[in-house]
Structure formats: structure tokens, C-alpha cells
Amino acid sequence: MYKILPMTRLGLATIQQNRSKVIKKVNELLYNDELVYRVEEKIRCITEKFPEGHLLFPGSIVVSSETLLEKCQTDLTNEDITSSLSRLNLVKKIAFFDGLNCGSFCSDPFYLFFQTFGLKVDRISDADIRNGILNEYELLIVPGGPDAGESYYEGLGEKGYEEIREFVSNGGKYLGSCAGSYFPLMAEPNTIPSDVWLNMIPATDLHGLDYWRTGTGFVRVEFEDVMHPVALNVAMGNPSTIDMIYWEGPAFELLEGADIHVIARFKDFIASGKSLPSWSLENNEIAENAMKWANPLTSERFDEHLKGYPAIIEAPYGKGHMVLFSPHAEFGTCGTDHSMDENPNFLLLMNSIYYLSGRGE
Structure with a gap:
């Protein structure tokens, strides 16, 4: 199971109300060598919030379902979406x-x-x-x-x-x-x-x-x-x-x-x-x-x-x-x-x- 952090901006509306705090949390995960992935091409998958199916757009973040993410808008999916993900990297030095x-x-x-x-x-x-x-x-x-x-x-x-x-x-x-x-x-x-x-x-x-x-x-x-x-x-x-x-x-x-x-x-x-x-x-x-x-x-x-x-x-x-x-x-x-x-x-x-x-x- 994956935990999804949609990062979509459509018009002036953003799913994450404070994207900088979300990215700061993502960087904290990366500094701790936790696995973080990013959607590279749009995916339609079934999620907890959208059992009828929903689009994930490129740029959305995906982590393990056990990862703690406070004050972030998240969703969950049981589908295998690995083929549309790439590992997110952050140089340490x-x-x-x-x-x-x-x-x-x-x-x-x-x-x-x-x-x-x-x-x-x-x-x-x-x-x-x-x-x-x-x-x-x-x-x-x-x-x-x-x-x-x-x-x-x-x-x-x-x-x-x-x-x-x-x-x-x-x-x-x-x-x-x-x-x-x-x-x-x-x-x-x-x-x-x-x-x-x-x-x-x-x-x-x-x-x-x-x-x-x-x-x-x-x-x-x-x-x-x-x-x-x-x-x-x-x-x-x-x-x-x-x-x-x-x-x-x-x-x-x-x-x-x-x-x-x-x-x-x-x-x-x-x-x-x-x-x-x-x-x-x-x-x-x-x-x-x-x-x-x-x-x-x-x-x-x-x-x-x-x-x-x-x-x-x-x-x-x-x-x-x-x-x-x-x-x-x-x-x-x-x-x-x-x-x-x-x-x-x-x-x-x-x-x-x-x-x-x-x-x-």
C-alpha cells in the first residue's frame, strides 16, 4: 500500500494548502534515507478517497503507507503504480x-x-x-x-x-x-x-x-x-x-x-x-x-x-x-x-x- 501526497495545482487551487511545508517534510525524509517517489506520468488508480478511480498528475509524491505525515493532504492506494514512479533524490552535500x-x-x-x-x-x-x-x-x-x-x-x-x-x-x-x-x-x-x-x-x-x-x-x-x-x-x-x-x-x-x-x-x-x-x-x-x-x-x-x-x-x-x-x-x-x-x-x-x-x- 502506498501513501500519496497529491501536489496538483489547477488554476489557483492547490490540494496542499502549504506546499513548502510539505516539501520541507519530504526533504526531511530524504535526509533520513527514507524511500520517496514521484509520479512521472499521469496515473489513473483507485484510492481510498476515490474508489471509483482518480488521476494522479506528474509531480505528486508517493511514500510508504506507514510514513507519518502530519498536516499534509494524503490518500492511499493498494494498486501497483511502481511503473509510473521514479525515486526522488536529494544530494546531501x-x-x-x-x-x-x-x-x-x-x-x-x-x-x-x-x-x-x-x-x-x-x-x-x-x-x-x-x-x-x-x-x-x-x-x-x-x-x-x-x-x-x-x-x-x-x-x-x-x-x-x-x-x-x-x-x-x-x-x-x-x-x-x-x-x-x-x-x-x-x-x-x-x-x-x-x-x-x-x-x-x-x-x-x-x-x-x-x-x-x-x-x-x-x-x-x-x-x-x-x-x-x-x-x-x-x-x-x-x-x-x-x-x-x-x-x-x-x-x-x-x-x-x-x-x-x-x-x-x-x-x-x-x-x-x-x-x-x-x-x-x-x-x-x-x-x-x-x-x-x-x-x-x-x-x-x-x-x-x-x-x-x-x-x-x-x-x-x-x-x-x-x-x-x-x-x-x-x-x-x-x-x-x-x-x-x-x-x-x-x-x-x-x-x-x-x-x-x-x-x-
Whole structure:
């Protein structure tokens, strides 16, 4: 017998009233090496609540019927649904880069995300990386910062860069946001970007370090792959979109023959300091600040530099794997009624960590 935690979101309605607390409990189970599974393709099965049969959608969690789950909406089934399940994985050793020239305005939201979902994450510095500490970790998270990733060179230097490349090449996982996603890109040889980027994956930003060309605002991205594990419980239906806070992130340009999978693309401009939103932003201070930034995104800039370009991608590097976000999932939503700990954009990051944790299994 299995215990089911439906995680479905249809419209604004969610079965779990507090999905972040459910995921925090799931992570506690994973840290304790208990078996946790996730529905990968929809299943119709008979359950205790629905003896006539009911659909379980991808992203729902399944555990042993004996597992204690307080304050969670659960159901039970006696049916053998194992063929539609995959084991959920969570790496135990996660490093968060917070070194020289990393901005607290980008790091602090990540710390809230870690706390919200009960993740055990170590802050590491430039010196730690140069001294080989990544050998102790399975996943490296690199946040955004006040540039296109180039200022990380001042703290990491060539030794730190090589440590990161070796870490991923040997099977490590990498999750990047904004500047942390510019960072692994490839640049033309003998240019300044080629000296200050990692040159790891066959993708670039055609404008190099000129991140000021775009600006800051609210954007809508469309999932190109709604069934991708990163999109589970966020994308519902095809097509499916989500609104995110954008802050001068890369417009990924895939190079010829690139082994890169596009998860989502930039679709629409929504608002900025030049075109203020009509709704309240009081539930998200970061969203308020984005509207006051000195370099606002405009619809014309969006159409020229972002529209149609990949916004979220994944790529292998050696034996390792990377997921890269141009917009800031850690910044929460664009000022809707969601509290920060219940915003759906945090799920994109958690899904990315689950996905990377299972790579190479």
C-alpha cells in the first residue's frame, strides 16, 4: 500500500494548502534515507478517497503507507503504480558560493529558500574553492550578483575557475542564477569575456558583458518542455507560462551542435519602472525594488534582446550537469498575494535540485 501526497495545482487551487511545508517534510525524509517517489506520468488508480478511480498528475509524491505525515493532504492506494514512479533524490552535500563580489541582495533570497525547504547548505568562499573544498560536495549553487559574472574572477582567480570546471567535469552538479548563469558561458577567444567566464558549455550571450542593454523588470517565460522535471507542479497544461523577476540576466545563444536542452523561453514583457504594474507589490520587497532600479527594462528592449531566447536551460559538462536560470526564481513572484515561502517560483529551484540530484544515477 502506498501513501500519496497529491501536489496538483489547477488554476489557483492547490490540494496542499502549504506546499513548502510539505516539501520541507519530504526533504526531511530524504535526509533520513527514507524511500520517496514521484509520479512521472499521469496515473489513473483507485484510492481510498476515490474508489471509483482518480488521476494522479506528474509531480505528486508517493511514500510508504506507514510514513507519518502530519498536516499534509494524503490518500492511499493498494494498486501497483511502481511503473509510473521514479525515486526522488536529494544530494546531501550542497555548497553555496558567497564570495567576493557576490551581492547580499542576491544571496539572502537563496538563504530564505534553503530555510523554507529545510535544505542543509554550506556557505563557501573564494579561498575555500581555490583550496579544493568542492571535492567534499555534490552540488554547487552560484547566485546572481552585480554584474555578468565577470567580477567573480577577482576572488576566485584562475585556480578557482579550474576547481569549478574539474568539479563539474568529474560528476558535480551546478545550479546558476543570473550572473551565476553568465558565469559558465563560452566567449570568443582572446576577448575579455573569455578571460572572466568559465567557458564550459556551448552557449553564449552575444552581447558579452553588456548586461545593461536590457534592464530590470517583470517578464513572462513559457515552458518549452512542460513535462520537464524542473517544471513539475509549476507548469500545468501546454502551453504554460510563469511570471518572474528579471534583472539583466543572459539571453542564452546556443552555439552550433550544442548539447543543451531548453526548458523555458522568454515570452512577454510585463512591467518595469518605465511601465509600472497596476497591482500591489507589498508582499515582495524585492519586486518593489525591481521597479525602482535605475536601469528599467522596456518592451522595446525586451523584444530586441530577450523575446524568444532561452530563459532556463540545462546542459551536461563532462560527467556532471548544469541547470541555468536567466531570471531570478529565488526573488519570488512579481508581487502577487503569495508570501515568499509559498511562492511557486521557489519550486523551480527545488525541482532543479531534485533533478540534478538524480543525474548520473
